[in-house]
Amino acid sequence: MRDKHEMERIVHTYGNLLLRYAMHHTVSLDQAQDIVQEILIRYIKKAPEFNNEQHERAWLLRVASNMIKDHRKSWWQTHTVILQDNLFEKQEDSYEYVLLPYVRKLPTKSRDAIFLYYYEELSIKEIAEIYHAKIMTVESWLYRGRKRLRKMLEGGKWNELEEL
Amino acid sequence: MNWKNYKKDVDYIQYSQTNQQAWIIAMQQEEMQRCDDKQRKRGRIPVYVFVLSIVFLIIAITNPMYVVDSSPLNMKMIDSAVFHQPIQDNLPLIRVGLTSGGMGFPSFILANHHDVDNGNPWLEEFSIESLPVYKNGIQVGPRNEVLQGGHSDQALQELIEMYEKRLSFSDHINEVAIDSNLERSYKEGIIFIHRNGSINIQIYKDKYPIKQTLHATTREEAQQYSLALAQELNNVLDLENPAPNVSVHYNIDNEACWNYGVYDKQIDSFDDMYAYSMKQIQFSANDNDVYISINSYLVGEKMGDYPIISLKDARQRFIEGKYLSLCPSPASEMDIAKIELIYYRTDMSAYIVPMYLIYAAIDPAYVIDNEGFQTFGTYYVPVIDSQYIEFEDVSYHKFN
Numbered sequence: 122m123r124d125k126h127e128m129e130r131i132v133h134t135y136g137n138l139l140l141r142y143a144m145h146h147t148v149s150l151d152q153a154q155d156i157v158q159e160i161l162i163r164y165i166k167k168a169p170e171f172n173n174e175q176h177e178r179a180w181l182l183r184v185a186s187n188m189i190k191d192h193r194k195s196w197w198q199t200h201t202v203i204l205q206d207n208l209f210e211k212q213e214d215s216y217e218y219v220l221l222p223y224v225r226k227l228p229t230k231s232r233d234a235i236f237l238y239y240y241e242e243l244s245i246k247e248i249a250e251i252y253h254a255k256i257m258t259v260e261s262w263l264y265r266g267r268k269r270l271r272k273m274l275e276g277g278k279w280n281e282l283e284e285l
Numbered sequence: 286m287n288w289k290n291y292k293k294d295v296d297y298i299q300y301s302q303t304n305q306q307a308w309i310i311a312m313q314q315e316e317m318q319r320c321d322d323k324q325r326k327r328g329r330i331p332v333y334v335f336v337l338s339i340v341f342l343i344i345a346i347t348n349p350m351y352v353v354d355s356s357p358l359n360m361k362m363i364d365s366a367v368f369h370q371p372i373q374d375n376l377p378l379i380r381v382g383l384t385s386g387g388m389g390f391p392s393f394i395l396a397n398h399h400d401v402d403n404g405n406p407w408l409e410e411f412s413i414e415s416l417p418v419y420k421n422g423i424q425v426g427p428r429n430e431v432l433q434g435g436h437s438d439q440a441l442q443e444l445i446e447m448y449e450k451r452l453s454f455s456d457h458i459n460e461v462a463i464d465s466n467l468e469r470s471y472k473e474g475i476i477f478i479h480r481n482g483s484i485n486i487q488i489y490k491d492k493y494p495i496k497q498t499l500h501a502t503t504r505e506e507a508q509q510y511s512l513a514l515a516q517e518l519n520n521v522l523d524l525e526n527p528a529p530n531v532s533v534h535y536n537i538d539n540e541a542c543w544n545y546g547v548y549d550k551q552i553d554s555f556d557d558m559y560a561y562s563m564k565q566i567q568f569s570a571n572d573n574d575v576y577i578s579i580n581s582y583l584v585g586e587k588m589g590d591y592p593i594i595s596l597k598d599a600r601q602r603f604i605e606g607k608y609l610s611l612c613p614s615p616a617s618e619m620d621i622a623k624i625e626l627i628y629y630r631t632d633m634s635a636y637i638v639p640m641y642l643i644y645a646a647i648d649p650a651y652v653i654d655n656e657g658f659q660t661f662g663t664y665y666v667p668v669i670d671s672q673y674i675e676f677e678d679v680s681y682h683k684f685n
Binding site for chain 1: 288300304305307313319526
């Protein structure tokens with residue numbers, strides 16, 4: 122039986138990773154938190170024996186990816202239109218997001234690849250294993266993602282970011 | 286492109302304390318549901334358990350001294366429902382004692398408390414009301430003479446031939462019966478079968494190449510190497526789900542040396558604990574040879590499911606001096622590195638009995654000062670309620 126320490130370990134080790142991953146795909150913070158909860162419940166229900174932490178992380182990311190895919194197909198998602206992405210709207214005393222709102226606008230796979238490559242610093246090979254994709258496929262996700270970001274941030278905005 | 290800004294953005298996203306609590310509560314509820322479902326399934330007795338119970342009953346009637354199917358092809362099935370069995374009336378008294386196999390007392394030199402970590406899957410949180418006690422499948426006297434039980438001659442032959450076949454060793458070049466155990470030598474190595482159920486295999490690396498080496502420098506490496514070697518030798522070990530069982534000790538130069546091993550992990554928590562206790566496989570190696578020790582208890586008839594004391598009560602008993610140990614008294618400051626639940630037996634024990642094994646610092650008056658290291662002893666508090674226990678004197682197995 123898994124004890125509380127084990128559950129705390131899982132939350133401590135992977136909580137932020139999963140929340141940050143979910144935040145690349147959801148329309149609200151609450152949704153992202155709910156998805157993380159579902160992923161952790163799935164872990165308790167179904168997690169196999171892991172060889173190491175990398176194996177465990179890869180499993181969780183796969184589950185997260187599948188869960189977000191299912192979530193996108195759900196009735197709520199297909200029947201709800203978000204009028205405006207207020208998720209990162211500047212509020213008082215809060216942090217001003219610079220690049221994340223643009224990354225969220227990328228196609229799903231590019232979004233994931235950029236998060237895992239630039240933020241989590243996984244190798245392309247590791248990302249390919251998580252998504253059961255070829256290395257060249259992951260490279261093309263990254264390439265297309267960067268290209269689209271450049272286009273979105275063309276001109277002054279791009280240069281501004283370079284200087285920051 | 287400068288990704289620093291992206292990283293700053295993502296860094297800002299963090300879960301809160303409220304999130305953590307909510308997630309842990311949800312996981313705990315799921316875990317409880319999962320355990321309840323398992324318990325419901327466990328209540329149903331599978332047909333094969335019923336059939337095997339009849340078989341064992343017939344064997345018990347024809348051979349009342351012990352119920353050990355000494356043929357290696359028919360392993361004793363352990364009913365995983367035993368941990369929640371109702372406690373019977375008239376449970377027999379269990380004789381409990383410790384025996385020493387040699388000189389000195391069993392102690393551990395530790396650099397820190399985590400050094401006693403091993404692969405034991407038992408957790409304090411397990412919900413256990415009772416535990417089975419078994420008759421020991423073998424009993425030997427103080428001069429290693431077999432008093433009762435143990436593998437028969439035929440079983441020894443069958444076992445050695447089984448491992449010979451698994452290893453694909455060539456025809457043996459020598460066979461010796463030593464103290465009623467059986468040893469065969471081959472050009473590829475040696476197989477030694479103990480009458481108590483344990484098996485030692487020595488493999489000559491130049492005749493039987495083994496890829497995996499055992500030169501770990503960290504616990505993680507030791508675990509990985511143990512698993513890799515178990516995988517490489519799985520045709521010999523025949524484990525369904527090997528899990529690492531690794532610990533550390535320090536040599537005379539205070540260098541960490543890893544003890545490599547595995548056991549066959551089970552899905553059910555209680556079966557898992559049981560599998561860990563009853564059969565462990567240890568590996569060691571030098572430049573020329575690889576050694577495999579398969580330490581497997583021969584389990585006799587079940588005496589019953591006995592009510593157990595809590596860990597809290599066990600700690601209290603330890604503090605009050607109510608324990609069994611071959612070690613000098615613990616330090617008065619009570620420095621406990623670890624408590625784990627194990628099944629205890631030696632070849633001289635009458636029973637295989639669950640014990641809380643406490644690793645506690647020994648009174649400094651009895652140990653040599655070893656800068657940066659502490660010496661810990663092992664202290665046993667029987668898990669089963671003391672009303673069912675008859676204590677033997679601590680005895681010493683003659684060493685000659």
